[in-house]
Amino acid sequence: MRDLPADISNDLSCDRDALAQLQRAKLAVLFNVLRNRQSQSGQPTFYSRKFDGIVFDPMTDDICNLPFTTRAELQADQQEHPPYGTILTQDADSYVRFHQTSSTSGKPLRWPDTQANWDWWIRCWQFVLHGAGVVASDRVVFPFSFGPFVGFWSAFDAASRLGCLCLPAGGMSTSARLAFIEENEATVICCTPTYALRMAEVAESQGRCLRDMSVRCLIVAGEPGGNIPATRSKIETAWGATVFDHVGMTEIGAWGFQTEAYRDGVYLIESEFIAEVIDPKTLRVVGDGELGELVLTNLGRTGSPLIRYRTGDLVRMTTDPGPEKIQFARMVGGVISRVDDMLVIRGNNVFPSAIEGVLRRFDEIVEYRAKLLDAGPMNDLLIELELAAGEASPAFLDQVADAVRDKLNFTPTVVQVCAGSLPRSQMKSNRIEKLSDV
Numbered sequence: 001m002r003d004l005p006a007d008i009s010n011d012l013s014c015d016r017d018a019l020a021q022l023q024r025a026k027l028a029v030l031f032n033v034l035r036n037r038q039s040q041s042g043q044p045t046f047y048s049r050k051f052d053g054i055v056f057d058p059m060t061d062d063i064c065n066l067p068f069t070t071r072a073e074l075q076a077d078q079q080e081h082p083p084y085g086t087i088l089t090q091d092a093d094s095y096v097r098f099h100q101t102s103s104t105s106g107k108p109l110r111w112p113d114t115q116a117n118w119d120w121w122i123r124c125w126q127f128v129l130h131g132a133g134v135v136a137s138d139r140v141v142f143p144f145s146f147g148p149f150v151g152f153w154s155a156f157d158a159a160s161r162l163g164c165l166c167l168p169a170g171g172m173s174t175s176a177r178l179a180f181i182e183e184n185e186a187t188v189i190c191c192t193p194t195y196a197l198r199m200a201e202v203a204e205s206q207g208r209c210l211r212d213m214s215v216r217c218l219i220v221a222g223e224p225g226g227n228i229p230a231t232r233s234k235i236e237t238a239w240g241a242t243v244f245d246h247v248g249m250t251e252i253g254a255w256g257f258q259t260e261a262y263r264d265g266v267y268l269i270e271s272e273f274i275a276e277v278i279d280p281k282t283l284r285v286v287g288d289g290e291l292g293e294l295v296l297t298n299l300g301r302t303g304s305p306l307i308r309y310r311t312g313d314l315v316r317m318t319t320d321p322g323p324e325k326i327q328f329a330r331m332v333g334g335v336i337s338r339v340d341d342m343l344v345i346r347g348n349n350v351f352p353s354a355i356e357g358v359l360r361r362f363d364e365i366v367e368y369r370a371k372l373l374d375a376g377p378m379n380d381l382l383i384e385l386e387l388a389a390g391e392a393s394p395a396f397l398d399q400v401a402d403a404v405r406d407k408l409n410f411t412p413t414v415v416q417v418c419a420g421s422l423p424r425s426q427m428k429s430n431r432i433e434k435l436s437d438v
Helices: 006-012 016-041 046-050 071-080 115-131 153-162 174-183 193-205 229-239 352-359 394-408
Strands: 095-100 110-114 139-142 165-168 188-191 217-220 242-245 247-249 253-259 262-268 273-278 291-298 309-318 330-332 343-345 348-350 365-373 380-387 413-416
Touching: 006 115, 016 046, 046 071, 095 115, 110 115, 115 153, 115 253, 139 153, 139 174, 153 165, 153 188, 174 193, 188 193, 193 217, 193 229, 217 229, 229 242, 229 352, 242 253, 242 262, 253 273, 253 291, 273 309, 343 380, 348 352, 352 365, 352 380, 352 394, 380 394, 394 413
Parallel strands: 139 165, 139 188, 188 217, 217 242, 380 413
Antiparallel strands: 095 110, 247 253, 253 262, 262 330, 273 291, 291 309, 309 330, 343 348, 365 380
8 A cells, every 4th residue: 555644554553452442532532422412402312312321431331232223223213303313413504415325225314424524434435545556646437427325425535635636427328438438548447346347348349448448446336246256357357457345335434445465355444433243133243253244333423423333234354464464354255245135045045246256257147137036945046147149058058057056055047138138237236136026
């Protein structure tokens, strides 16, 4: 990583004890904000109701003594106290930014930010940019239309503050965006893994060689693809550039980043977040490296904080040192799946990312969709494939089915569909059609 600002460099060089002390100090500031809000407003707030009767000292007590915060609670709070609920710690006219969740898992959450909140978002993104080696001389393209979903809004402002030339590429076709990237000699692209592959697909159909462009890295987010080796390899091969994964959520903030030395998972920015991993059924904290649901407390978004928020993301967190001197906890393999995305197929627990990991190994596959089929006591899976060229032979379809069987212990039905018949997306993609979707 290059030319790190002093404050970020200091955070990255903290040992585990120093990180714990820093977290305690920031948590104490956050609780002071919450208490001041309650005393000033005279009205019950989200956390004053939630923590009623609980005695908690952020400098000494275990945060596990506090109850979890869930998305369902936040949605109910916004419904009962529209439009933003009672989570806010400042008066409404103190908020300068607004975003809302993508609504892929229900009714969207509306989330305003104060200027201080937004500065904190940008600070978190500085870890992402520096981890990917982005510097002031870079030209960064954002190839999507900016709506209320936070997407790469904070990345745009962070890159601008770093001194980069930020190139907005909304309102364009994929073909026009490719020309825009080439004409402006862009060096960095921020997009979803799906859209990185879509741009590669369109470029190939036009005879355009992405490897001849000046793009040297892509920062991807919104889907697990950046941490799926086969997907990452497919993007890097097409672009001749390095892929860096990033993880965040509209309501919690930007929490995960990679570096050139560590791309087999993501670092969690522990100077800005307290992380726990729990068994989503028992709600008990799991052991180091065990699969569980990530629970986060953000420490700098004081205008709309979340404490012990159940993210719904499944991860394997370890505090074992990585390949660098960075002491932050690591999520091995990144975000593996959502808690509610796990499929049960022929008696096997299967994550969508595992299916993608198998299918992306085949260069012939341009796009795919998987449909869960009701087959009595046990579900089956139908996989539809779009191929780069020509009609698939029965042998190739069998080869794909066998690869899934060998990796995931069940044999799907694999069929070819017409080119261009499967949906494409610039943002998050959903390639799994569950029984409830049919």
